[in-house]
Each structure stands twice: as C-alpha cells, then as structure tokens.
Amino acid sequence: MTALRPLVQVEGLTKTFLSRGAVGGRVQTTKAVSNVSFAIGRSENLALVGESGSGKTTTGRLLLRLLDATSGMVRFDGTDIAALSRSALRPFRRRMQIVFQDPYSSLNPYLRVGDAVEEGLIIHGIGNAGQRRDRVAELFELVGLRAHQAERFPHEFSGGQRQRIGIARALAVNPEFIVADEPVSALDVSVQAQILNLLEELRRKLGLAMLFIAHDLAVVRYVATHVGVMYLGHIVEMATADRLFEATRHPYTEALLSAAPRLELGHGAERIVLSGDIPSPIDPPSGCPFRTRCRHARTECADAPMTLEAVGPDQVTACIRYREIYS
Amino acid sequence: MTFQTGNVLEVENLSVYFGRLPGSLPVVREVSFTAVGGQTLAVVGESGSGKSVTGLALLSLLNRGLSKVTGSGNFYPGSGPPVDLLHLDTRKMRALRGDRVAMIFQEPMTSLNPSLTLGYQVGEALRIHRGASRRQARAEAIEMLERVGIPDAPRRADSYPHEISGGMRQRVMIASAMISRPTLLIADEPTTALDVTIQAQILDELKKLQEEMGMSMIFITHDLGVVAEIAHAVLVMYAGQVVEQGPVRRVLERPRHPYTRALLASVPRLDRPKTTLAAIAGRIPDPQQPIAGCRFHPRCPYCVRGLCDVREPELDDIDGIQSVRCVRWPELEAA
Numbered sequence: 259m260t261a262l263r264p265l266v267q268v269e270g271l272t273k274t275f276l277s278r279g280a281v282g283g284r285v286q287t288t289k290a291v292s293n294v295s296f297a298i299g300r301s302e303n304l305a306l307v308g309e310s311g312s313g314k315t316t317t318g319r320l321l322l323r324l325l326d327a328t329s330g331m332v333r334f335d336g337t338d339i340a341a342l343s344r345s346a347l348r349p350f351r352r353r354m355q356i357v358f359q360d361p362y363s364s365l366n367p368y369l370r371v372g373d374a375v376e377e378g379l380i381i382h383g384i385g386n387a388g389q390r391r392d393r394v395a396e397l398f399e400l401v402g403l404r405a406h407q408a409e410r411f412p413h414e415f416s417g418g419q420r421q422r423i424g425i426a427r428a429l430a431v432n433p434e435f436i437v438a439d440e441p442v443s444a445l446d447v448s449v450q451a452q453i454l455n456l457l458e459e460l461r462r463k464l465g466l467a468m469l470f471i472a473h474d475l476a477v478v479r480y481v482a483t484h485v486g487v488m489y490l491g492h493i494v495e496m497a498t499a500d501r502l503f504e505a506t507r508h509p510y511t512e513a514l515l516s517a518a519p520r521l522e523l524g525h526g527a528e529r530i531v532l533s534g535d536i537p538s539p540i541d542p543p544s545g546c547p548f549r550t551r552c553r554h555a556r557t558e559c560a561d562a563p564m565t566l567e568a569v570g571p572d573q574v575t576a577c578i579r580y581r582e583i584y585s
Numbered sequence: 586m587t588f589q590t591g592n593v594l595e596v597e598n599l600s601v602y603f604g605r606l607p608g609s610l611p612v613v614r615e616v617s618f619t620a621v622g623g624q625t626l627a628v629v630g631e632s633g634s635g636k637s638v639t640g641l642a643l644l645s646l647l648n649r650g651l652s653k654v655t656g657s658g659n660f661y662p663g664s665g666p667p668v669d670l671l672h673l674d675t676r677k678m679r680a681l682r683g684d685r686v687a688m689i690f691q692e693p694m695t696s697l698n699p700s701l702t703l704g705y706q707v708g709e710a711l712r713i714h715r716g717a718s719r720r721q722a723r724a725e726a727i728e729m730l731e732r733v734g735i736p737d738a739p740r741r742a743d744s745y746p747h748e749i750s751g752g753m754r755q756r757v758m759i760a761s762a763m764i765s766r767p768t769l770l771i772a773d774e775p776t777t778a779l780d781v782t783i784q785a786q787i788l789d790e791l792k793k794l795q796e797e798m799g800m801s802m803i804f805i806t807h808d809l810g811v812v813a814e815i816a817h818a819v820l821v822m823y824a825g826q827v828v829e830q831g832p833v834r835r836v837l838e839r840p841r842h843p844y845t846r847a848l849l850a851s852v853p854r855l856d857r858p859k860t861t862l863a864a865i866a867g868r869i870p871d872p873q874q875p876i877a878g879c880r881f882h883p884r885c886p887y888c889v890r891g892l893c894d895v896r897e898p899e900l901d902d903i904d905g906i907q908s909v910r911c912v913r914w915p916e917l918e919a920a
Contacts (some may be wrong), residue, residue, distance in 0.1 A: 310751075349610070416868040417632075446631035446807065451822035451851040451864035473780065477854035480862055491604030515855060517785040522856045523834055531789055532782045534736075535750045 262338065264297035265467045266435055271295065271330035272317055288539045290316040292491040292564070293330070298484075299584040300434065303461055303468040305478040305499070307514070308488035314471045317488070318437040322354050322471060323347060334435070349572045352382045355428035357553055359440035371423045372398075372408025378431045395493065397426040416448035425456065435467045442477060450497030454480050470552060475518055479503060484572075490539055490547040492564055497573035507575040507584055510548045546576065554583050593660060593769050593801035594620040594643075599671065601635070601642050603873070612872040613638050614825045615656070617900075620769060623795065625802040625817035627833070628810060631848075633872045634822040640771045643670050643803075644688055645678045654855065655780055660686065663768050684714040687762035691774040693754035697746040703730070704742025707761040714765060729760040733790055736738045746769035752783035766798055773805045788814055813837055821845050824880040825872040827900060830906030841909040841918065844881045879911065887913055 273291040278284070291313040295513050298304045298354065305367065306314040319325040321326055326485050331339045339350050351455040355378075358364040359421045361499055365374055372394050379390045390481065395405035403478060412420060428436055442450040455553040461468055478485055486496040487510060493510035532551045537543055543550050547558040566574040577583070601613040613635040618628050630636040641647050642654045648703065658670035662685045668677070682688075687710075689770070690696045697912045698706060707721030707729055717725070730738035732785075733756040735798060746754055762770060776784040792815060795802055804815055812819055812833060819836045821829040823843065829842040838901065848861035867884040870876060882893040892912060900910045911917070 309782065362742060405613065418868060446869060448848060448851050448865035449868070451853075451862035454853070454862055455864055463783075474853070475781075476855045479855060479859055480853050487810075513782060518779040518855055519784070519788075519808060519814045520812050520856050521780075521810055521837060521849065523813055523837060523856060531785050534784075535752055535783070536780075564712060 260378040264302075265335055266298040266385065266469070267331075267333040268297070268317075269295045269331045269333075271317065271320055272328050273320055273325065274328045274410065278379075286540050289491050289542070290539065291320065294488075294491075294493050296484075296486055296496060298435070298467045298469060298492065299468050301461065301465045302483045303470050303481055304484045304486060305470040305472055306486050306488055307472055307475055307478055308495065309473060309536060311490070313539075314488050314490040315439055318356070318439050318469055318471050322356055324356075324436055324470055341434075352378075352431045353433050354364065354435040354437070355433040357421075357424050357428050357436060357438040357441045359570075360444050361417055361424050362412075362444070364424055365420060367412050369411075370409055371412060371415070374412075374421065375408070375427045377428065382431055384431065385568050393430065394426075395458060397430055400429065400460075401451075402427045416444050416449070416460035421445060421453050422456065422555075425453075425460070429460070429464075433466070433468075437469045437471070439471045440473070441470075450477070457481055475503075475514055487514065490536065490542050492547055492576065493566065494548060494576040495575075496566070497569075501570070501573045505573070505584075507569045507573060507580045508577045509552050509554050509583065539580040540568065548579070554579055567578075590622045590799075592619050592668075593622045594661070594803075595657075595659045596620075597657045597659075598800060599639065599654070601638050601647065602653040602655075603651065605651070605653065610873045612825050613642065616820075616822075617803070618657075618820050618825050618827070618830065620801045620803055621817075622768070622801045623799045624817040625795065625804050625815050627812040627814050627819045628803060629807065629819060630822035631807055631869050633824065635825040635870050636807075636822050637773055637821075637870055640688070640805050642774050642805065643674065643771065644682055645670070645675070646688075648727060656773060660769065662714045673713050679837060680714070683710045683762075684765045685767055686769045686771070687765065688771040689758045689762045691734075691777050693724065693758050693778070694746065696753060696758060699746050701746060702721060702743050702746075703757050705747070706906045707757060707764055708744075710761065710765045710857075724763060726760070729764045731756070732842075733760045733763070733794070734786070737758070750882070752779055752786065752887060754839075755779060755787055756790065759787070759794070763794055763798070767800055769801045769803070773807070774807070775804075776811065777806070777808070791815065803804045808818045809849060821848070824874075825878070826880055826910065827908075828881065829908065830857040830900075831903075834892075835907050839907075841903065841907065841914045842881075842911050843885045843887050843917070847884075847886070887917055889913065 264493055271294040275288045277286050308314045320327050326342050331338050334350055349362050375394050376390050394408050398405050398408055403422055444452050483498045485502045486493045487500050490508050493512045513530045534551055545560040545562050549555040562578045564576055566576050568574050586597045597617045599616045600611045602609050602611050628636045643658055655669055661666040661667045661669050704723050704726045708726035711717040711722045727738045727742050735741050735756055776787050816833045819833050820827055823844050847865045865884055878894040878896055879898050882888045898910045898912045900908045902908050
C-alpha cells in the first residue's frame with residue numbers, strides 16, 4: 259500500500275490450531291488465520307477489525323512471532339522473520355513491541371512501574387543504569403505521566419494511567435513497529451479518548467508503524483490510516499480508512515458499520531441486523547465465509563474460492579458480487 | 586397480562602454505603618428516579634459511577650452484612666398496594682425476584698448454571714413462583730426460547746450453557762427473566778460482552794419484548810450509543826451521583842451538565858466528520874473519595890475556583906422534565 263518498501267509485509271499468512279475434543283479424542287483443525295496478506299509502512303496504522311473469533315489477535319501474534327505460523331511469510335524490513343531461529347530473531351524483537359488489552363493483568367503487581375518500563379532496556383543491553391533511569395523518566399513524560407510516578411506500583415494507577423505505562427514500556431526500546439491489541443476496549447469512554455489521542459500523536463511524532471487490533475469501527479476511524487476487516491480468519495475487505503468508511507465494498511463491513519449503535523437519534527438509516535452467529539471456525543462454510551449470514555448471498559457464493567479483488571488502487575474486497583451490489 | 590402504564594418504580598434518596606464503619610462515605614448518593622411502564626430508563630455512567638450498585642441495591646443483591654442501603658423504592662406490582670423494595674424482608678423479596686421483578690446481567694456465562702439444561706433454567710421461575718409442573722414449565726420455556734430467537738428451541742432446551750455461543754446465552758438469560766412476564770426488568774450491561782452484530786440483535790429483541798409485554802426496563806450501561814438506541818429517559822451518573830436526568834432526546838441533544846457534554850464529545854462516532862476526540866482530562870474518582878463541592882469539578886473545564894470546589898450543587902429542575910446538578914448551568918446555557 260505504499261510506494262516505498264513497507265516495514266512489515268505479510269504474505270499468505272496461515273495459522274491452523276489442532277485441538278482434541280475432551281471426549282472421543284478426535285483431532286480437529288481450526289484455521290484461525292487463512293491466507294492473510296497485507297503491508298504496513300512507517301507512519302501507517304493498519305487496523306484489523308472483526309468480531310470475536312475473526313483471527314485478528316492471532317494475526318497480531320503471528321506478526322511478532324509470539325506464535326509460529328503454519329505457513330506464509332512475515333517480512334520485517336525485508337527479512338522473513340517467520341523462518342528465523344530464536345537467536346537470529348532477537349535483534350528483531352527490539353524493533354517490534356506490543357501493547358496489550360488489559361492494563362490490569364499485563365503489569366506485574368510486585369514490580370515498580372518504572373522497573374517494568376526499564377526491563378526491556380536491560381534485556382536488550384541498552385545504556386547503563388543512569389542512562390536507563392533518564393530514559394524511563396523521558397518515557398513517562400512522553401506518555402503523559404510524571405517522572406516521579408515511576409517509583410510507584412501498578413495498583414496506585416487508574417486503568418488509563420496503566421495503559422500509558424504499557425505504552426511507555428512498549429516504546430522503551432525504540433521500536434519501529436507496534437501491535438496494539440484492543441488497547442482501549444477495557445477503558446471508560448472519557449479515558450479511552452485520551453489513549454487514542456496519545457497513540458495517534460506518538461505514531462506521527464515517532465513515525466511508528468502500527469497494527470491496531472479492535473472490534474469497534476468507530477474507534478478505528480480515529481486512529482487508522484488503513485483498515486482490514488476480518489471474518490472467520492479471512493480478510494474480507496481492506497482499504498485506506500477513508501475509502502472503507504465512505505465507499506464500503508463488502509456486505510460484512512456494511513453490516514458491521516450498520517450494527518454500531520449511533521448517538522444520532524432517529525438517524526433513519528436502515529439497520530442491517532445479521533441473523534445468527536459467526537459459524538464455527540472448525541467447520542467453516544465453503545466459498546465465501548460470510549455467505550451464511552449475508553443478505554446478498556447467492557448459490558455461486560458457496561462455490562467461488564476466497565480471493566481478494568482490487569476495487570481501486572487502495573481497496574480490495576472478497577465479495578464476488580460487489581459490482582452488482584454497490585453499483 | 587399486566588400491561589402497566591404509569592409509574593412502576595419510584596426511587597427516592599437511595600444511598601448505598603459499603604463498610605459498616607461510622608463515617609464511611611456512600612458509593613451511591615441520594616439517587617431518585619421513576620421507572621414507567623412500557624418504557625426504558627437508561628442509567629448511564631462510567632466505572633465507579635454507582636450505576637450497577639444502584640441496580641443491585643434495588644433487588645437486595647448486595648451483601649447485607651457489608652453494605653447499608655437507605656432511602657425508599659416503591660414498586661407497584663400491578664395489583665395490590667406498592668411495596669418498598671428497600672425495606673422488604675428476605676422472604677418477600679424472594680417472592681418478588683424472578684417473578685414481578687427480574688434482572689439480567691452482563692456475563693451470560695457466569696449467570697447461567699453450567700450443570701443444568703437451558704430449558705430447566707428458563708422454566709425455573711415458573712416452577713418456583715407459580716407452582717408449575719416440570720412439563721408445563723418446560724413447554725413454556727421452549728415457547729419463550731423461541732420468542733427470543735433461539736433456533737430449534739425444543740432441542741436447545743436440552744442443551745447445556747457451554748454448548749451455545751455468548752449471544753445465545755444472553756438470549757437464554759433474557760428468556761429466563763421474561764418467562765414470568767415481569768413488571769420491571771433490570772438489565773445490567775446486557776450487551777457489553779457481545780459483538781456489535783449480536784448486540785444489535787439483542788437490543789432489537791428487548792425492544793420487541795417490551796412492546797409485547799409492556800414491562801418497564803431499567804437499562805444500565807456505559808455506552809451512550811446504546812442509550813440512544815433503546816432508552817426513553819436517561820439518568821447520567823458520575824461518582825455515585827445523578828448529575829443529569831431527562832428524556833433521552835433532551836439529554837443527548839441538549840446536554841446541560843459539563844460532564845454529560847464532555848462524555849458525549851469523547852465518544853468516537855461513525856455519523857459525524859472525523860475530528861480529534863475531546864478527552865476528559867484526569868481520572869474517574871473513587872466513589873468513596875471525599876471531594877469538596879461538585880464531584881466533577883477537578884475534571885471540569887468550566888470549573889470556577891471558590892465556587893465549584895466549595896458549594897455542593899443540588900439537582901436543579903430545569904423545566905419539569907430535565908434536571909441538572911451544576912451551579913453554573915444557566916450561565917453556561919447563555920454562553
């Protein structure tokens with residue numbers, strides 16, 4: 259999606275989990291991520307959106323190699339990190355970091371928050387004790403906290419403040435790429451806005467590439483430069499943020515947008531209420547994965563293989579009927 | 586069927602104290618409101634606002650040894666004289682709960698019994714309160730499951746909670762609350778744990794049931810978008826207090842309290858041009874934290890030193906339908 263070589267490039271990424279039923283012991287395969295491809299350039303924020311079980315979190319973990327891919331490639335600055343050994347991977351770890359969803363469970367309660375932020379610096383052998391202390395102070399200021407608060411413990415902070423600490427920790431080692439996995443969904447609205455604004459400011463200021471995982475399209479709209487919509491392990495639509503919100507070309511994206519509660523009273527927009535639940539990823543529908551809940555589904559949707567078609571220079575859709583539907 | 590219009594619940598000066606120590610501060614402070622038959626009152630607030638505790642206090646679901654509840658809550662059960670929910674002995678409250686007054690919770694997994702079938706749990710209220718036989722209860726449970734949109738209900742009635750999805754579990758919770766056709770339903774964040782597409786289904790379902798059965802609903806939520814979708818009236822809570830209340834249209838379109846205004850401005854929206862989100866500075870106070878003057882003043886952009894941090898504002902009636910707890914509201918209105 260960028261002219262320059264993107265920092266992160268993903269091709270045909272697939273992850274299959276094997277599970278054994280509790281009774282009977284038949285091995286089942288779950289395709290959590292199916293043939294996902296995208297690229298993220300510096301200063302870009304690709305948001306992956308989807309409902310639970312769509313594979314967005316798994317994708318994020320595959321990118322950081324917190325999970326090993328079943329097949330496919332993850333190129334970071336030109337190197338395929340999916341194939342690297344643990345020791346060869348080490349230098350790349352510093353360059354990619356993660357911010358977790360739950361600021362309560364992701365900080366060690368026995369560790370002063372300054373020490374938690376410093377930990378990455380120690381692990382990667384950055385600076386001496388004095389330099390590290392200065393760096394921690396600088397990071398606290400950067401994320402909107404005060405330097406002296408580094409001496410405190412996690413329980414002394416509110417959810418929003420803890421999320422700032424989580425961000426400071428991720429930024430400590432000067433990463434170029436950050437995966438933010440639902441970073442605001444555990445926060446109250448008034449505080450959520452603070453964190454979204456902070457992430458946006460940091461991306462611009464530091465030129466960070468970001469993968470922003472979220473279930474809330476309204477939230478995504480405020481931070482993403484690009485958006486990928488996932489359903490049952492597949493990307494079904496991907497575009498620049500402006501295109502995606504203004505010229506949707508997939509019925510699932512449309513349904514997601516329509517289902518989000520709106521503040522506007524009597525907005526008159528027809529609500530698309532999807533019937534039923536997301537099908538089980540153990541036994542996904544043939545053809546288009548969304549067809550079982552899609553109001554535009556035809557018989558051909560069951561047969562056509564899942565491929566992404568370019569709608570324009572910065573938009574792809576998996577819907578084979580998009581021309582008819584959105585003409 | 587009791588199709589009740591008029592007031593179903595009149596709550597006056599409800600306060601809740603945690604801890605029995607003398608001098609402990611309330612987590613819910615003198616909350617008053619009225620719930621009307623066939624209508625939904627949304628109680629909206631962020632964490633620590635006291636919205637859930639308010640709901641739990643009404644049904645005596647707080648640990649009595651660890652909390653103290655004051656005030657009154659007159660409930661009109663359809664026939665007979667009103668009863669004060671806040672001063673009801675345990676036996677009478679049990680007779681009411683799950684019958685005339687029902688409640689649904691956020692976590693459908695933890696509120697269903699994992700070792701009982703869905704049909705058994707949905708029919709339970711009828712067996713307990715109406716002396717229905719197992720067979721009768723099961724038949725009505727199946728009917729109710731169908732009504733809340735569970736496909737293949739007769740077969741599903743014999744399933745267990747782990748066999749169905751989160752959205753289905755919440756439907757089952759709703760079915761078990763609605764089977765006694767309650768006069769009042771208290772729903773505490775019933776869609777928060779669900780995906781948006783499922784949330785839209787559940788909200789539709791609740792609206793439909795309300796239209797059919799005419800129940801009054803108290804809908805506790807943190808999501809102003811959901812309020813706009815489902816509520817007729819709204820109560821905005823902050824740090825244990827009601828800061829604004831009124832009909833939903835008035836409160837969302839002409840919010841008078843700086844907190845309500847700021848909260849609305851901080852909601853990411855799909856229906857407006859994208860601008861920078863207006864965050865509310867600072868943090869949500871602990872409900873028991875003593876704060877002099879207005880409880881919102883440390884975060885309020887309109888705070889005037891010497892006034893807002895000194896004088897505790899009253900809940901002012903603006904025009905008979907909307908009230909606001911801010912000493913500066915007439916000034917801010919004029920500005």
